[in-house]
Amino acid sequence: MSVLSIDHVSRWFGNVVAVNDVTMSVGPGVTGLLGPNGAGKSTLINMMGGFLDPSTGGVTLDGETIWRNESVYRKIGVVPEREAMYDFLTGREFVLANAELQGLGGAEAQRALATVEMEYAQDRKIATYSKGMRQRVKMASALVHEPSVLLLDEPFNGMDPRQRMQLMDLLRRMGAEGRTVLFSSHILEEVEQLASHIEVIVAGRHAASGDFRRIRRLMTDRPHRYLVRSSDDRALAAALIADPSTAGIEVDHGEGGLRVQAVDFGRFTELLPRVARERGIRLLTVSPSDESLESVFSYLVAA
Amino acid sequence: MYNPTVARLTYRALLGRRRAALLFLLPGMLLVIAATIRLLNGADDQVAADVLGGFALATMVPLIGVIAGTGAIGPEIDDGSIVYLLSKPVKRPTIILTKLTVAVAVTMVFSAVPTLLAGFILNGNGQQVAVAYTVAALVASIAYSALFLLLGTVSRHAVVIGLVYALVWEALFGSLIAGARTLSVQQWALALAEKVTGEGLISSEVGLTTAVVLLAAVTVAATWFAGHKLRTLTLAGEE
Numbered sequence: 001m002s003v004l005s006i007d008h009v010s011r012w013f014g015n016v017v018a019v020n021d022v023t024m025s026v027g028p029g030v031t032g033l034l035g036p037n038g039a040g041k042s043t044l045i046n047m048m049g050g051f052l053d054p055s056t057g058g059v060t061l062d063g064e065t066i067w068r069n070e071s072v073y074r075k076i077g078v079v080p081e082r083e084a085m086y087d088f089l090t091g092r093e094f095v096l097a098n099a100e101l102q103g104l105g106g107a108e109a110q111r112a113l114a115t116v117e118m119e120y121a122q123d124r125k126i127a128t129y130s131k132g133m134r135q136r137v138k139m140a141s142a143l144v145h146e147p148s149v150l151l152l153d154e155p156f157n158g159m160d161p162r163q164r165m166q167l168m169d170l171l172r173r174m175g176a177e178g179r180t181v182l183f184s185s186h187i188l189e190e191v192e193q194l195a196s197h198i199e200v201i202v203a204g205r206h207a208a209s210g211d212f213r214r215i216r217r218l219m220t221d222r223p224h225r226y227l228v229r230s231s232d233d234r235a236l237a238a239a240l241i242a243d244p245s246t247a248g249i250e251v252d253h254g255e256g257g258l259r260v261q262a263v264d265f266g267r268f269t270e271l272l273p274r275v276a277r278e279r280g281i282r283l284l285t286v287s288p289s290d291e292s293l294e295s296v297f298s299y300l301v302a303a
Numbered sequence: 304m305y306n307p308t309v310a311r312l313t314y315r316a317l318l319g320r321r322r323a324a325l326l327f328l329l330p331g332m333l334l335v336i337a338a339t340i341r342l343l344n345g346a347d348d349q350v351a352a353d354v355l356g357g358f359a360l361a362t363m364v365p366l367i368g369v370i371a372g373t374g375a376i377g378p379e380i381d382d383g384s385i386v387y388l389l390s391k392p393v394k395r396p397t398i399i400l401t402k403l404t405v406a407v408a409v410t411m412v413f414s415a416v417p418t419l420l421a422g423f424i425l426n427g428n429g430q431q432v433a434v435a436y437t438v439a440a441l442v443a444s445i446a447y448s449a450l451f452l453l454l455g456t457v458s459r460h461a462v463v464i465g466l467v468y469a470l471v472w473e474a475l476f477g478s479l480i481a482g483a484r485t486l487s488v489q490q491w492a493l494a495l496a497e498k499v500t501g502e503g504l505i506s507s508e509v510g511l512t513t514a515v516v517l518l519a520a521v522t523v524a525a526t527w528f529a530g531h532k533l534r535t536l537t538l539a540g541e542e
Contacts, residue, residue: 049390051538068534070392078390084382086312088319100308101391141387 002062002075002148002180003027004048009057011043018043020204021057026182030175032195032212033184040204041184042081045153048182049078061149074102077142081153083134085126091137092122098141112140117166131158139167150174152183156190168194223247224265229257229285230276239275243267257285306393306401313405317374325370326409329363330417337421348432351425352504355418355436360496361489364414364443365469371409372451373461375402376529381459386538396530399452403526406448415440435499439492446488446518449525456532484508491518 004026011019019040026048035041046052047059050066050073059066066072086094092113099109113119116136121129126137135155142150152171156164171194175181185191191198192212200208200215208215230236233251237258240246245264252259262268276283317323336354344350376399379385388398418440422433450468454461476483484490485508493507494514507514 046538051386051389051536053535053537070389070394073390073392076390078386080383080386082383082386084384085387086316086384088315089312097308097312098387098391101306101388101393103392142390 001028001178004149004180004182005058005060005063006044006048007058007060009044009047009054009059011040011047011052011055017204019047019054019201022201022204022206023057024199024206024209026180026199028175028178028180029197030171030181030183030195031197031199032191033182033199033201034188034191034215035184035186035201035207037186039186039201041186041201042153043204044201045151045182045184049076049151074145075147076149076151077145077147079135079138079142079150079152079155081157083131085134085138087127088125090123090125091118091129091133091140094126094137095122095140095144099144102145104144108144109140112144113137115143115170116140132160132163135159135163135167139170147179149180150182152181154185155183156185156187164190224262224268225289226260226262227252227255227257227285227287227289228260228272228283229255231282231284232279233258235279236276236281239279240271243271243275245271259289304397304400305404306397309388309393309398309401310405312388313375313402314409316378317371317405317409320374320378322370322374326367326413329366330413333359333363333417333421334424337424341424341426346426346429348426348429348504351422351429351432352436352500354425355422355432356493356505359414359418359421360436360439360443360492361473362470363417364410364440364492365447365473365489366466367414368406368410368444368447369451369462369465369469371406371413372448373455373465375406375409375448375452375455377455377459377461380456380536383538385536389533389536389538395534399456399526399530399533403449403452403529406452407445410444410448411441414444430504431500432504435496435505438499439496442495442518443488443492446491446522449522449529450488453525453529453532456529456536481508485513488518488521490514 006022006024009019009022010017022044033041033044043052047054048066050069053067061072061075064072089097092109095113096106096109099105113122116139118133118136118140121133126134129137155167159167171181171183196211198210198212198215199206208218228236237249237251240260241249245262245267246260247263248261250259272286336358340350340354415437419433419437422428422436426432428434451461451465454465458464472483473487473489490508491514493505494509494511497505497507498511
């Protein structure tokens with residue numbers, strides 16, 4: 001059982017602040033580090049993995065400082081995002097080298113290859129592997145020493161759905177065994193399917209923390225914006241604004257429709273079709289205009 | 304202080320890349336030149352010394368040193384695969400010393416061995432010329448490997464800088480400016496070669512003691528600094 005602690009950590013590169021005063025602690029089980037691209041997730045994971053020193057603050061594993069302390073790697077397994085590996089080796093040779101560097105041998109390497117189901121291709125050169133196969137061999141190299149902490153940077157990138165399921169099963173299993181598993185992702189569904197605990201990072205700041213239901217609720221309860229086109233925009237607008245689930249409506253001549261801001265997501269989604277049917281108005285377009293993850297996240301930061 | 308797994312990975316990375324072709328090309332050229340001269344001119348001690356000094360020690364050894372020294376670590380840092388070495392409970396100085404050992408071994412095999420062979424082809428090791436330049440190539444291999452390994456850890460343009468040093472500084476400035484010659488691995492190595500042949504055929508700008516002290520100092524300092532750089536190497540993310 002290991003706990004990673006991040007204590008008032010900031011990291012900047014020149015004038016750019018990548019991580020801004022983040023404090024969190026990551027314990028056993030699967031934790032998802034969620035945030036849009038460029039939010040500072042990789043910087044944070046690199047600091048937890050000891051590949052980057054915090055500009056201020058401390059990153060520790062069970063009380064031990066991680067930066068410049070290679071003994072922590074007996075407990076940590078790292079799955080980097082970058083593709084580069086020793087492409088001139090076969091999968092087996094690569095995992096064996098990683099095992100040897102941990103002071104282990106062929107038996108452990110073979111077991112790790114079996115865990116990620118890569119035995120069938122272990123004697124092919126890594127250069128010939130698909131992205132999913134590379135990802136699995138990277139996993140095997142991080143698992144050879146049965147680490148109590150596993151750090152994965154965007155592990156599902158480039159995986160097909162079946163490989164994604166397999167990796168999720170594996171990570172769930174590792175979490176259930178009491179290991180501390182932390183993975184980063186910019187895709188909400190991935191994190192929701194896998195992580196029991198979520199940490200949200202937006203623009204270098206720690207925006208939210210908790211179980212996914214709480215975060216999901218925060219995300220659903222935010223004001224939603226829709227572009228609505230109908231056979232009678234003004235009549236529809238009058239009917240919608242009468243209900244408290246609608247906070248504002250604007251007639252957008254440029255788009256030829258209504259811009260509706262809804263505050264109660266659940267109620268509004270029932271109200272709109274009902275109102276339209278009752279008044280004989282035909283709905284031509286209903287499209288959410290701010291569903292991008294960035295806008296969801298920026299709402300979370302403000303909350 | 305030596306990790307066989309790191310060594311194995313380094314050997315395979317060095318000899319498995321396309322650059323490795325140069326490791327065979329340069330010694331091959333030296334042997335062809337030596338054989339041609341011997342056939343056309345017969346054995347001549349001064350010509351042997353000129354060829355070994357002008358091509359083997361002045362050009363081939365530093366170039367092989369650049370390929371082996373920077374190639375032992377540079378590409379791994381560039382593409383980020385060094386993360387698989389750094390995320391292990393292996394001391395950073397061990398990684399550097401192992402990579403240095405591999406770079407030195409590769410440079411010696413591909414520069415000192417052909418130098419010795421070429422020397423025997425040129426004049427049958429008359430006046431110890433072949434052995435003298437082999438000794439010079441061996442010690443230069445160590446210093447060049449350490450210097451270029453350091454370069455590989457500090458710069459992404461290690462190969463270019465290494466080539467500029469090897470060709471411009473050692474070859475050009477070394478022959479034009481007297482001061483530059485004192486600060487030249489080649490001249491330090493020549494001091495040892497001079498000691499082996501005795502006066503006359505080979506001459507160096509620096510005395511033997513100075514040469515040995517400088518060679519040792521550069522090797523140790525470069526290796527220490529490379530180890531230090533690796534300990535504090537930061538792998539910035541993609542963002």
